[in-house]
Amino acid sequence: MVGNTIHSIEQNKLPEEFKIITIDSLEDVANSISTMIIRGAPAIGAMGVFGLAQAIHNMDKPNEEKIIKVRDILFKTRPTAYDLQHGLDYVMSKILSESDPDAIKRIARDSAQSYVDASAEACRKIGVYGDTLIKDGDKLLTHCNAGALATVDYGTALSPMRIAHENGKNIFVFVDETRPRLQGAKLTAFELHQEGINHAVIADNAAGFYMARGEVDMVITGTDRVAANGDVANKIGTYEKAVVAHENGIPVYIAAPISTIDFTCPTGNDIPIEERDENEVLDVNGLRVASQGSSALNPAFDVTPAKYITGIITEQGIFNPGELKKINQGGDSDIG
Amino acid sequence: MVGNTIHSIEQNKLPEEFKIITIDSLEDVANSISTMIIRGAPAIGAMGVFGLAQAIHNMDKPNEEKIIKVRDILFKTRPTAYDLQHGLDYVMSKILSESDPDAIKRIARDSAQSYVDASAEACRKIGVYGDTLIKDGDKLLTHCNAGALATVDYGTALSPMRIAHENGKNIFVFVDETRPRLQGAKLTAFELHQEGINHAVIADNAAGFYMARGEVDMVITGTDRVAANGDVANKIGTYEKAVVAHENGIPVYIAAPISTIDFTCPTGNDIPIEERDENEVLDVNGLRVASQGSSALNPAFDVTPAKYITGIITEQGIFNPGELKKINQGGDSDIG
Numbered sequence: 001m002v003g004n005t006i007h008s009i010e011q012n013k014l015p016e017e018f019k020i021i022t023i024d025s026l027e028d029v030a031n032s033i034s035t036m037i038i039r040g041a042p043a044i045g046a047m048g049v050f051g052l053a054q055a056i057h058n059m060d061k062p063n064e065e066k067i068i069k070v071r072d073i074l075f076k077t078r079p080t081a082y083d084l085q086h087g088l089d090y091v092m093s094k095i096l097s098e099s100d101p102d103a104i105k106r107i108a109r110d111s112a113q114s115y116v117d118a119s120a121e122a123c124r125k126i127g128v129y130g131d132t133l134i135k136d137g138d139k140l141l142t143h144c145n146a147g148a149l150a151t152v153d154y155g156t157a158l159s160p161m162r163i164a165h166e167n168g169k170n171i172f173v174f175v176d177e178t179r180p181r182l183q184g185a186k187l188t189a190f191e192l193h194q195e196g197i198n199h200a201v202i203a204d205n206a207a208g209f210y211m212a213r214g215e216v217d218m219v220i221t222g223t224d225r226v227a228a229n230g231d232v233a234n235k236i237g238t239y240e241k242a243v244v245a246h247e248n249g250i251p252v253y254i255a256a257p258i259s260t261i262d263f264t265c266p267t268g269n270d271i272p273i274e275e276r277d278e279n280e281v282l283d284v285n286g287l288r289v290a291s292q293g294s295s296a297l298n299p300a301f302d303v304t305p306a307k308y309i310t311g312i313i314t315e316q317g318i319f320n321p322g323e324l325k326k327i328n329q330g331g332d333s334d335i336g
Numbered sequence: 337m338v339g340n341t342i343h344s345i346e347q348n349k350l351p352e353e354f355k356i357i358t359i360d361s362l363e364d365v366a367n368s369i370s371t372m373i374i375r376g377a378p379a380i381g382a383m384g385v386f387g388l389a390q391a392i393h394n395m396d397k398p399n400e401e402k403i404i405k406v407r408d409i410l411f412k413t414r415p416t417a418y419d420l421q422h423g424l425d426y427v428m429s430k431i432l433s434e435s436d437p438d439a440i441k442r443i444a445r446d447s448a449q450s451y452v453d454a455s456a457e458a459c460r461k462i463g464v465y466g467d468t469l470i471k472d473g474d475k476l477l478t479h480c481n482a483g484a485l486a487t488v489d490y491g492t493a494l495s496p497m498r499i500a501h502e503n504g505k506n507i508f509v510f511v512d513e514t515r516p517r518l519q520g521a522k523l524t525a526f527e528l529h530q531e532g533i534n535h536a537v538i539a540d541n542a543a544g545f546y547m548a549r550g551e552v553d554m555v556i557t558g559t560d561r562v563a564a565n566g567d568v569a570n571k572i573g574t575y576e577k578a579v580v581a582h583e584n585g586i587p588v589y590i591a592a593p594i595s596t597i598d599f600t601c602p603t604g605n606d607i608p609i610e611e612r613d614e615n616e617v618l619d620v621n622g623l624r625v626a627s628q629g630s631s632a633l634n635p636a637f638d639v640t641p642a643k644y645i646t647g648i649i650t651e652q653g654i655f656n657p658g659e660l661k662k663i664n665q666g667g668d669s670d671i672g
């Protein structure tokens with residue numbers, strides 16, 4: 001956020017084009033999230049809080065009614081990522097006791113910035129903790145994109161890989177291409193190539209093949225929401241990978257800031273799952289690939305039950321999914 | 337085969353274009369298989385035997401040395417589908433005791449035709465047996481294309497669905513799009529639409545989502561080779577679907593003519609797995625979708641261990657994968 005303008009990478013143009021989008025209105029903020037110009041749970045959270053601060057700045061006389069209306073518009077842009085709600089709640093909690101319009105504008109902006117700074121720091125710490133799990137020579141598998149693009153910096157799932165690589169460990173990453181939107185082939189591959197980390201893109205169907213051959217040492221993904229019981233919602237297909245990894249004795253780690261854990265959500269069954277447009281499946285890069293006359297179903301996320309998850313890597317350390325209650329929700333960071 | 341010319345649907349043009357290709361040379365036969373103009377285990381077998389008969393017809397004086405050379409060229413076009421070897425062996429067994437050139441030509445052609453006719457009849461019977469497993473209202477899931485296009489008629493995995501539909505059962509089919517080559521979205525969806533069978537294309541990643549929700553009653557796929565112990569090689573991703581189905585208590589059936597069972601192959605570990613060009617993953621319909629600078633790995637098949645398979649539907653009935661030895665290899669058909 002520079003002045004009152006939000007700058008962000010236009011993710012749906014990558015990897016073909018690296019373009020920075022400038023966003024000046026609430027409508028554009030909401031549109032950037034719902035159309036996935038900005039995607040990835042922590043990045044959605046960051047766009048949400050900046051969008052809220054920007055809208056408040058642009059109000060004639062900000063008051064509770066107007067602010068809640070904006071919050072609701074932003075909240076509805078995508079249903080599954082909990083960071084969005086968490087971030088909006090955080091900023092709201094800082095401003096709702098204020099009545100002076102200028103103070104509200106200033107506090108909204110400052111709290112949005114501190115939320116985003118804390119989110120970046122959380123991702124770095126996730127990398128430091130996650131790195132302790134990775135041995136020299138390990139082959140990792142990841143699904144979708146939980147890298148710098150999906151967050152504010154470092155990424156979640158890619159943060160341990162980055163830190164391991166920086167620490168001189170020789171690693172290799174199997175990158176699930178992640179249909180339907182191909183965030184693995186487009187974004188994760190792009191990031192790993194930029195960082196010089198060895199990797200290969202595979203069809204999502206091939207993950208099990210390499211697991212069964214003993215060629216995958218660990219699965220690490222991000223998540224859009226963790227329920228209180230340790231169930232994890234993430235990009236469609238994560239559930240399949242976790243089940244097959246579990247069947248092959250391969251550890252499955254989920255990398256997420258505490259802000260992605262929804263302690264008010266008892267189980268994965270309570271996490272809303274977004275259904276997206278069927279054309280994301282029927283088309284690739286805007287060109288029809290499926291047979292004409294057929295329709296598609298397109299759930300964007302699935303839920304992986306806690307029993308398939310070895311650990312959740314957070315900025316406070318690595319937790320067994322069954323012991324999330326041990327986490328200090330006050331946190332050691334401003335967004336805890 | 338009309339006269340000495342082979343006619344076949346050009347499958348890699350579907351669903352955009354329905355085109356019949358005419359094939360007059362050994363080079364074109366081999367090329368049609370290796371580039372997947374013709375694909376699907378039984379269809380590959382049919383093309384192989386017709387190609388062998390055609391090449392023998394075109395020989396000046398067919399003899400064992402020349403015929404074995406042709407056989408070897410055809411055999412090497414694709415390594416995983418056992419029907420190819422089985423069909424070639426069948427025709428070879430009929431001609432190698434002959435020495436009269438005209439008799440060799442006639443017998444090669446007749447035995448190729450009877451092999452293909454028996455293959456079509458086997459597929460029809462697979463449908464009749466498979467139909468007994470399907471209840472009115474069932475929701476089925478299939479992977480890749482094992483329909484009429486992959487065989488000579490009826491298909492293998494799609495044959496029970498066709499017969500159930502003909503018998504008035506109301507069924508619904510989840511069609512895995514089947515990356516990287518999208519045979520599900522392109523070919524299976526095309527066939528089901530033609531037949532008026534209710535279906536929806538899904539990203540391969542979404543199969544587990546619907547299984548976990550209890551919305552899949554049965555998985556039916558084809559196979560490229562069944563080992564003697566009941567392990568099954570099929571299109572990449574079949575293994576993942578079978579493991580996740582098994583985890584959810586969903587029966588997994590493999591539909592295959594006896595000609596796809598390789599009784600000389602002890603286990604799935606002994607089945608050769610084809611690795612195909614990385615551009616099948618990096619590109620879609622010839623357009624690059626993955627990030628530049630990244631490479632891909634592209635195993636075309638995987639092996640599903642027998643323990644995940646409920647039954648193998650053949651033209652002799654439905655067998656537990658552990659009891660394939662009960663099958664009459666002499667068979668009740670000419671290609672048994």
